[in-house]
Amino acid sequence: MVEVAIVGTGGIAAFHAEALAAHGGRARIIAATDVDAAVLAAYESKWSVPAVYPTLDELLAQEKPDLATLCTPPGLHASQAVACLSRGISVLCEKPPVLSLAELDAVSAAVSDETFFATVFQHRFGSGAVRLRGLMGDDRLGRPLTAVCHTLWFRADEYFAVPWRGNWDIEGGGPTMGHGIHQFDLLLSILGEWREVVAVAARQAKPTDTEDLSCAIVTFASGAVATIVNSVVSPRERSYLRFDFEHASVELDHVYGYSDKNWRVTAAPGHESSVASAWTEGPADVPSGHKAQFDAVLSALESGAEPPVSLSDTRLTVELIAAIYASAFTGERIRRGELGPDSPFYHRMNGSGAPWN
Secondary structure, three states: EEEEEOOOOOOOHHHHHHHHHHHHEEEEEEEEEEEOOHHHHHHHHHHHHEEEEHHHHHHHOOOOOOOOOOOOOOHHHHHHHHHHOOOOOOEEEOOOOOOOHHHHHHHHHHOOOOOOOEOHHHHHHHHHHHHHHHHHOOOOOOEEEEEEEEEEEEEOOOHHOOOOOOOOOOOOOHHHHHHHHHHHHHHHHHHHHHHEEEEEEOOOOOOOOOOOOEEEEEEOOOEEEEEEEEEEEEEEEEEEEEEEOOOOOEEEEEEEOOOOOOOEEEOOOOHHHHHHHHHHHOOOOOOOOHHHHHHHHHHHHHHOOOOOOOOOHHHHHHHHHHHHHHHHHHHHEOOOOOOOOHHHHHHHHOOOOOOOO
């Protein structure tokens, strides 16, 4: 049985507890920590946590879980991950996993042969996404040619009253960093390595230091080209992904989570039978969500494999975020691998500063 410590017991930590409870005797929560005593006490009571601590340091001094899940604000993730990893405890971290490529490299340096760092990107694990990944390279769909990835969400001004939201130092960015990340991580998990990006970002309406809108054109190593829009200024909310292959269009239309019914496949003329046959293969009836990802994580731990989403997967996504900001703020086309320690965008997502600050 996998023993788990919950770091941060706010709203997202409930999803972790629910997912772990859904997997019965495969895992159990042995400890939790939060700086808010009332929130921690409520979590302790609701989920029957056997030991709680006011700080992570105190938890680590007393407990040795197999896995720590980080459910804290983004600005704390890197230091907390390093603290756990340095004590031989593996980490599963909520998004965004770090605030910069520099932080991700620091986390990577703390990983040993006995530990891992994985990121919660639960949209990868619904059966529709798993099925589509399995069809990449299949002649029945053909080559991927173009894609659309739109996270069109809305957040009222009051949402940003929480001090760390819309703040470069604590949240790391706006919807490019904290909202659209789920959709374009799913895009990357299907289309693979990206090659270059050109982007714009703007602060249109929200009381933030960060952007509230970004738009990017991304070219992939395969030659496919995708448009990515990340917004928190869109009153009719929609999360929409579309993949156009040589012989079929595959669409996913939802808001915050999907099931098989949210997918739609349209075959090109003359390919109806083969496309329909391809789409019926593979897993079915697994919605996206924490339960699906925790199932994959626990299965990996039980078999001795590295759990998804790995550091290399995470870097592909974090590097795209940095490149979107770098392109938007400099007006330049950014290639993958270009943002090293000599770039301000390696150290901070806003580089030397957003144009509107």
